[in-house]
Amino acid sequence: MTAENELLTMYWDNECLYMLDQRLLPHRVEYLACRKYPEVAGAIRDMAVRGAPAIGIAAAFGMAIAAYEGLAKGYDQPQMQAHLTGAAKELFKSRPTAVNLAWALERLNRWLSDNAGLPPQETAAGLLLEAEKIYAEDLANNRLLGINGAALVPDGSCILTHCNAGALATGGYGTALGVVRAAVEEGKDVHVYIDETRPLLQGARLTAFEMIHENIPATLITDNCAGYLMKQGKIDLILVGADRIAANGDVANKIGTYALAVMAAYHAIPFYVAAPLSTIDLTLPSGEEIVIEERSPEEVLYCGGQALAPEGINVYSPAFDVTPAGLIKAIITEKGVVYSPDQEKLYKLFAKG
Amino acid sequence: MTAENELLTMYWDNECLYMLDQRLLPHRVEYLACRKYPEVAGAIRDMAVRGAPAIGIAAAFGMAIAAYEGLAKGYDQPQMQAHLTGAAKELFKSRPTAVNLAWALERLNRWLSDNAGLPPQETAAGLLLEAEKIYAEDLANNRLLGINGAALVPDGSCILTHCNAGALATGGYGTALGVVRAAVEEGKDVHVYIDETRPLLQGARLTAFEMIHENIPATLITDNCAGYLMKQGKIDLILVGADRIAANGDVANKIGTYALAVMAAYHAIPFYVAAPLSTIDLTLPSGEEIVIEERSPEEVLYCGGQALAPEGINVYSPAFDVTPAGLIKAIITEKGVVYSPDQEKLYKLFAKG
Numbered sequence: 184m185t186a187e188n189e190l191l192t193m194y195w196d197n198e199c200l201y202m203l204d205q206r207l208l209p210h211r212v213e214y215l216a217c218r219k220y221p222e223v224a225g226a227i228r229d230m231a232v233r234g235a236p237a238i239g240i241a242a243a244f245g246m247a248i249a250a251y252e253g254l255a256k257g258y259d260q261p262q263m264q265a266h267l268t269g270a271a272k273e274l275f276k277s278r279p280t281a282v283n284l285a286w287a288l289e290r291l292n293r294w295l296s297d298n299a300g301l302p303p304q305e306t307a308a309g310l311l312l313e314a315e316k317i318y319a320e321d322l323a324n325n326r327l328l329g330i331n332g333a334a335l336v337p338d339g340s341c342i343l344t345h346c347n348a349g350a351l352a353t354g355g356y357g358t359a360l361g362v363v364r365a366a367v368e369e370g371k372d373v374h375v376y377i378d379e380t381r382p383l384l385q386g387a388r389l390t391a392f393e394m395i396h397e398n399i400p401a402t403l404i405t406d407n408c409a410g411y412l413m414k415q416g417k418i419d420l421i422l423v424g425a426d427r428i429a430a431n432g433d434v435a436n437k438i439g440t441y442a443l444a445v446m447a448a449y450h451a452i453p454f455y456v457a458a459p460l461s462t463i464d465l466t467l468p469s470g471e472e473i474v475i476e477e478r479s480p481e482e483v484l485y486c487g488g489q490a491l492a493p494e495g496i497n498v499y500s501p502a503f504d505v506t507p508a509g510l511i512k513a514i515i516t517e518k519g520v521v522y523s524p525d526q527e528k529l530y531k532l533f534a535k536g
Numbered sequence: 537m538t539a540e541n542e543l544l545t546m547y548w549d550n551e552c553l554y555m556l557d558q559r560l561l562p563h564r565v566e567y568l569a570c571r572k573y574p575e576v577a578g579a580i581r582d583m584a585v586r587g588a589p590a591i592g593i594a595a596a597f598g599m600a601i602a603a604y605e606g607l608a609k610g611y612d613q614p615q616m617q618a619h620l621t622g623a624a625k626e627l628f629k630s631r632p633t634a635v636n637l638a639w640a641l642e643r644l645n646r647w648l649s650d651n652a653g654l655p656p657q658e659t660a661a662g663l664l665l666e667a668e669k670i671y672a673e674d675l676a677n678n679r680l681l682g683i684n685g686a687a688l689v690p691d692g693s694c695i696l697t698h699c700n701a702g703a704l705a706t707g708g709y710g711t712a713l714g715v716v717r718a719a720v721e722e723g724k725d726v727h728v729y730i731d732e733t734r735p736l737l738q739g740a741r742l743t744a745f746e747m748i749h750e751n752i753p754a755t756l757i758t759d760n761c762a763g764y765l766m767k768q769g770k771i772d773l774i775l776v777g778a779d780r781i782a783a784n785g786d787v788a789n790k791i792g793t794y795a796l797a798v799m800a801a802y803h804a805i806p807f808y809v810a811a812p813l814s815t816i817d818l819t820l821p822s823g824e825e826i827v828i829e830e831r832s833p834e835e836v837l838y839c840g841g842q843a844l845a846p847e848g849i850n851v852y853s854p855a856f857d858v859t860p861a862g863l864i865k866a867i868i869t870e871k872g873v874v875y876s877p878d879q880e881k882l883y884k885l886f887a888k889g
Binding site for chain 1: 562563729730732733734735737740741744745747748753754755756757758759760761762763764765767790791792794795798799801802836837839840842843844845846848849850851852853854857858
């Protein structure tokens with residue numbers, strides 16, 4: 184698998200994980216080569232790779248890298264075990280909010296305990312296979328999710344989106360943008376309004392990039408403009424992704440999402456969250472319990488190395504906010520669409536075959 | 537009057553208007569010297585000077601400059617008259633939304649028709665005096681407005697503000713920030729949350745600069761963060777300025793203001809607009825009739841010369857939006873506070889001695 188023909192979020196080649204450095208987009212397409220698991224943790228922390236499903240996949244490959252590191256060092260089975268436990272802990276700490284990270288690591292840890300006696304070589308091969316499965320399943324789930332969501336997109340719709348919940352945030356295709364892609368594949372006309380999404384401009388840099396790449400009509404706006412578009416009746420529906428969904432349907436997503444949901448309710452515009460089941464965390468009763476990451480002031484204070492504000496000003500920069508389930512018309516998943524999400528419906532979704 | 541000790545938005549010296557180039561703040565303090573009225577129109581259009589009251593004052597001085605240009609060219613009275621008519625037209629066109637521009641030019645035109653027979657020298661001196669009056673009155677009105685507004689600011693308040701409605705947007709002291717200053721002068725503790733205000737970052741560049749300059753505790757946030765702060769109960773009141781207020785109390789202000797007002801209503805947070813009477817346009821029945829300026833895509837696409845988005849993406853960038861009167865708890869003016877503003881109350885305000 185190489186990145187020559189298609190822009191892949193990441194790919195594995197010869198015991199190395201190549202990750203598209205999304206901080207350089209849309210200007211440069213460069214892949215970071217990670218041969219040690221702390222490099223993967225660093226790439227997640229510094230947001231070379233971002234998007235809840237994508238960082239889950241990256242963490243899974245990070246475990247495979249750790250295993251191949253252990254192999255190269257000639258670790259025996261107990262040494263390998265200790266080494267992998269350390270790797271899982273470090274990868275887990277790289278970012279706190281997106282649950283897919285914990286979900287992927289837990290899945291690999293489960294595989295490890297189910298296969299505790301295996302020799303190091305087979306452990307490494309097994310972890311790699313499991314990571315590749317997570318990657319492939321994410322892509323397949325996004326396609327299913329896209330089909331489920333496309334039914335909610337009327338022909339001729341203007342769709343507002345925030346941040347990047349696209350191919351670049353996932354194993355490919357995307358969640359919110361997967362729904363857009365599926366609607367377009369069904370022959371529907373759509374127009375996407377893209378919130379630029381300060382501070383890191385994932386909308387301007389990544390979503391705009393994906394829309395141009397796919398020839399989907401789109402317009403970039405500042406985050407300040409979204410409410411005014413709704414007031415003018417220019418938005419038919421809002422589609423966003425999610426970083427963690429609590430058992431009651433509360434959604435943590437990129438900062439600014441909550442305000443969009445309130446504005447959507449005020450203007451009676453349907454507000455949809457598109458996310459795979461790996462983003463739903465049934466262990467948390469509500470959004471109140473979701474840890475919200477605070478990012479460095481520098482991300483607000485500088486843009487392209489240039490200072491935007493005077494020296495000495497305080498900054499508050501949470502990366503995410505929580506949107507209460509009551510403001511969400513439906514959560515779109517690979518297993519179906521959950522209207523007016525609540526704990527009962529989300530539990531049922533997991534029980535579904 | 538010089539800029540040596542105090543940071544003045546603009547000052548007049550020896551037939552020249554020196555305007556603080558606000559595009560360079562907070563990094564460089566430089567004054568643009570305007571000796572021809574088209575330079576003043578250009579400075580308004582390109583936002584070297586911005587803020588509704590400040591551009592009204594600048595336009596008034598632009599007329600004085602035009603008169604001194606005419607004098608230097610040895611124009612007789614009819615030539616001067618024609619020259620000033622042309623100048624007023626060009627200055628009027630420089631920006632469409634802020635009514636203070638039209639208000640100031642109308643006041644000078646009225647002075648001109650009241651003093652139609654005067655020789656050119658006296659016309660120039662008279663226009664300059666009128667411009668200086670507008671400047672001084674704006675400052676005085678902001679101080680009155682500040683005192684009126686400070687009564688609405690409880691001790692210990694956290695105040696959210698958008699864009700820059702400060703000294704730099706006016707003849708000095710400021711409207712929304714004038715209220716903050718007056719509250720601080722009364723000994724109240726306040727904390728100001730500053731929306732950075734994309735695309736031109738007047739909050740990050742100018743409001744943060746003013747708060748640091750005055751030692752008023754403040755925190756800079758992205759525009760995306762405002763709603764989340766309200767949800768957390770961290771905002772006690774919202775204070776913004778205005779670019780034009782219609783007769784029914786609808787307010788045009790910096791893009792993003794409307795969303796804040798909707799969010800404020802949702803969270804039951806008082807939303808106040810601080811503006812002098814020169815911002816109220818009784819000729820417009822409602823905000824529907826306010827012309828909203830669209831700015832160049834480059835302001836969204838570039839930051840400090842660096843491209844933020846991929847080439848070829850469409851951009852929509854209205855400079856302002858309109859907040860319906862129903863979302864505004866009160867308009868704070870130099871003549872008093874108008875709760876639940878409507879046409880009757882605003883007419884009464886003008887009639888007040």
